[in-house]
Amino acid sequence: MAVLTCYLCEQPVVTEVPGDGHIFCCHGCRELWRLMGDEEIKELKSRPGVNWENLRESITTPTPVLPLNADPKTVTIDIDGMWCASCSILVEQVLTRMPGVLGAQIDFATSTAQVAMDASTTSSHELEQAIIKLGYDAKERETSDEELEFDRDLVLLRRFGISVVLTIFVMMFSVPVWSGYLPQFPPTLRESLEYGLWALATPTVFFSGWPFLRGAWSSLRHGVPTMDLLISIGSLSAYGYSIYTIFSGGKYLYFDTATMFITFLLLSRNLEVGTRNRAAGVVRMLSRLSVKSAWVLRDGQEIQTDISQVHVDDQIVVRPGEKVPVDGTVIEGHSAINEAFLTGEAVPVDKKVGDIVYAGTVNSTGRLVIKALRVADDTILAQTSRFVKAAQGAQGQWRKLADRVLRIFVPSVLVFGLLTFVYWDLVAKAGTAPALLNMIAVFVIACPCALSVATPLAVLAGAQRLGGYGMLLRSDDALERASDVDTVIMDKTGTLTTGQMTLTEFWPMNPEIMQLVGSLELASEHPIAAAVIKYMEQQHITYLPIEQFTEEPGWGIKGQVAGHDVHIGQLDGTEDLSSEMKEKLNEWQEEGRTIAKVVVDEAIQALFSVEDQPRAHAKEAVSSLAHQGIQVIMATGDSEEAARVMAQKLGITRYYARQKPIDKATLVEELESQGHHVAFVGDGINDAPALVKAHLGIAMGTGSDIAIEAGHLTLTRPNLMSLVDTLTTSKQVTRIIKQNLLWALFYNALALPAAALGYTGPFIAAVAMLLSSAFVLANSLRILGFSPKRYILGTSVALGVGTSLALIAWLGL
Known part of the structure; x- marks a missing residue:
């Protein structure tokens, strides 16, 4: 069957939005198409898929000019009603074209807009009105994200509390209705009871149930059926029919059904919020670690500067007890840095000149001066927070599957519920009341809460668990990729080994050659270069000026020093060596050392060897991966002999030596x-190149910026067991997502027919829906170490007492 797709974003169309001969999925896509023009769209369609970031860049916007008397200000606006990525681009483009707007960034995942504006030219109210004219709701956020989330959670909890209290009274006063005694009451007492129940149910349905009603109204306005629409139809049907019964003199009222329905759904929503808050704790923790200002050295003076004004290569002073504001290299001082948030290790790490420190870590003892390497949004801290947030809304294959099911599921349930009502009322002739209750039961029991949270909760919990291992997300789909891994290729130097090389021997000990070598290595950042420099300093070698320098990744370095052409790198087996040099080479090769040659003016003048030690848990990690059925391969640019010796030490059976980057x-x-x-x-x-090419790229946090940028994950802890734990957790996340989705689909396959056939009333349906959502929530929390068994006994006792009390009340005892 052909699926109608949007002309712009190519997503399936639920409700057609026509425009100039094309069909769009929403008015955001239609207006964006009108903004761009058909030619740009056709050019965009010629590319393999729609890249929204490239699309943003392809739309030209006027460059803002800030007048001298400007009043710059940044505001955050919450937007309701954005349905796809093109909506966010539409809002962004409209805002950036407004007078006085200096820049706008729309976050589709959180439905927020951050706008930098000139308050002397425009106002937040004008921004809100511009967004509202596009068909969305908009309101300026006056508090921080964390405060706003807390306020929203508190309001939802307050709605639930009011609903619980009022529902208890409704249930108590509904006993005469259940027992069938209501018609026997005196008219005055009967009217008092009916109107009292009406008065108690009204705040529950319209105040406590307002989140569902608001969502249903938005759903109707945009023509996209959602679960809020099902909930609202169910509660308002029971509420409205009860009012009709009061005025028509009917026998039964269903205010208790409406209130219980709302109460159980609010309980489910509060459980979801609590679970999300627990899983999203890592994001809040990361945001609290960021600092607002830094002490920057300018002209010898320490000046407190806003963090947004700190630039790369600035020199920053970090006093004891302060957080490091940016990623940088220590150029002065010695201290212990608490890197617990980054590596999970509570013991502070000693930092000295030349070491790298990261934003968000805490300086424990001494004063440090650091040179900024990465600032603002480029720090590891900012990148981690950004990618963890992105992982919450990442559209992996399981999330996409759930979304596709929901697109079909909600309107199907709506039709199924209406058919249930028609069948019981017109075909089975059961009457309006039973038909209405069965329809409400269908809407309630089919509420896709479990289906909608099955994937995001598991992904978010997995992201937090990985953070505990010292593994930072750098890609939205990293968890999904990690779950499929069956082969791990590891570099040797700096990955399987500590990367802290030691120059063990230089032969022959020629001071002039050593001076050339030390001078050239001074310009390199390779671990071997660090070992050479340390050795030369011990030998009191002075350095010469370098005229040219080139680094050839995977081979070595070359350049000009004091008029000599100097090459330092691996041996390739074709060298013409003296007998003494061959003897020394064979001796070192048997010991598995890493060997480099020194070529001066096209003649080999010296050899030197370096050694590296395996990481503490490298052998254990290799063994654990092999035990899981994962093939482990070592690929190194080192010699065959050095690779063989290291592979034997670590228990690796397959290795490749002399591997260049392309290899x-x-x-x-x-x-x-x-x-x-x-x-x-x-x-x-x-x-x-290999990190980019691989299905999953994992960069060591102590490595180069290019390697970190190329990876999907960054390992900040120098313990390769974190890699094992990451792969295990990723497989667990995928397994739990599958369990959640299968449970949600299985539950609905059984529950819907049961509700349609009249085996479950609205009350039982609400309980069933709650238990289904609770199963998904508890199952996802297992990733964080939650054990449902601890709570089964207490829950069983509470349910037993509640059931006993309900039975006593029902029997009139």
Whole structure:
């Protein structure tokens, strides 16, 4: 069957929005198409898929000019009614074209707009009106994100509390209705009871149930059926029919059904909010770690500067007890840094000149001066927060499946409920009241709460669990990718080993050659270079000026020093060596050392060897991965002998030596062409091609910026067991998502026919829906270590007491 798709975003169309001969999924897509023009759209369609970030860049916007008397201000506006990515782009483009707006950024996942404006030219009210004219609701946010979330949660809890109290009274006063004694009451008493129940039910339905009614109105206005529409139809049907019964002199009232329905649904919503808050704690923690200002050294003076005004290469002073404001390199001082949020390790790490420190970590003891490497949104802290938030709304394959099911499910249930009413009222001749109750039961029991939260809760819990392992998300689909991995390729130096090389021997000990080597290595950032520099300092070698320098990833370095052409790199086996040099080379190769040659003016003048030690838990990690059935491969640019010795130490049976960057990427490509899902773990510039090529790229946090940028995940803790835990957790997340989706579909497959056939009333349906949602919530929380068994006994006792009391009340005892 053909599926009608939107002309702009190519998403399935639920409700057609026509425009100039085309069909769109929403008015946002239609207005954006009119804004861009057909030619740009056709050019966009020629590309493989719609890239919304490229689309943003393809739309030209006027460059704002800030007058001298400007009053710059940033406001956050909450937007309701955005249905797809094009809606956010439409709002962004309209706002940026307004007079006085300096820039706008729309977050579709959180439905918010951050607008930088000139308050002397425009106002937040004008911004709100511009958004409202597009067909959305908009209101300026006057408090912080955390305060706003707390206020929203508190309001929802307050609505639930009022609903519980009023529902208890409604249930108490509804006993004569259940027992059938209502018609026997004196008219005055009967009217008092009926109007009293009406008065108690009204705040429950319209105040406590307002979130559902508001959602239903928005659903009707935009022509997109949602679960709020089902809830509202169910509660208002019971409420409205009860009012009709009062004036028509009927026998039964259903105010208790409407109030119980709202109460149980609010309980479910509060449980969902509590679960999300627990799972999203890592995001709030990360936002609290960021700082607002930094002490910047300018002309020898420490000046407190807003963090947005700090730039790369600025020198920043961090005093004891302060948080590090940016990622940077220590250029002065020595201190212990608490990196618990980054690595999970509570013990502070000693930092000295040359070491890297990260934004959000805490300086424990000494004064430090750091040189900024990454600032503002480029810090590891900011990137982590951004990608964790993105993971909450990431459209992985399971999330997409759930969304596709929901698009069909909600309108199908709406039709199914109406058919249920028609059948019981017109075909079975059961009467309006039973038909209405069965219809309400269908709407209640089919409420897709469990289906809608099945994926996002599990993903969010997984993201928090990975943070505890020191693994930071850098890609929205990293969890999904990690769950498929069956082969892990690891770089040697800096990944399987500590990367802290030691120069063990330099032969022959020629001071002039050593001076050339030390001078050239001074310009390199490779771990071998650090070992050479340390050795040369111990030998009291002075340095010469460098005239040229080139680094060849995977091979070595070359340049000009004091008029000499100097090459330092690996041996390739074709060198013409003296007998003494060959003897020394064979000796080192048997010991598995990493060996480099020194070529001066096209003649080999020296050899030197370096050694590296395996990471503490590297062998345990390799063994654990193999035990899980994951193939472990080592790919290194080092010599065959050095690779063989290290592989034997770690228990790796398959390894590749003398691998250049392209060779590593080709190896990844070959394995994936054989049907494997490959994870590559590396830390250097030479690993970047393989990190990008791999199904899952994992960069060591101590590695180069290029490697970190290329990976889907960043491992900040120097413990490779975190890699094992990450792959295990990712598989658990995928397994739980499958369980949640299967449960939700299985539940609805049984519950819908039961409700339509009259086996469950609205009350039982609400309880069933609540238990279904509770199952999904508890199952997702297992990722965080939650054990449902702890609560089964207490819940059983509470349910037993409640059932006993209800039975006593029913029997009139």
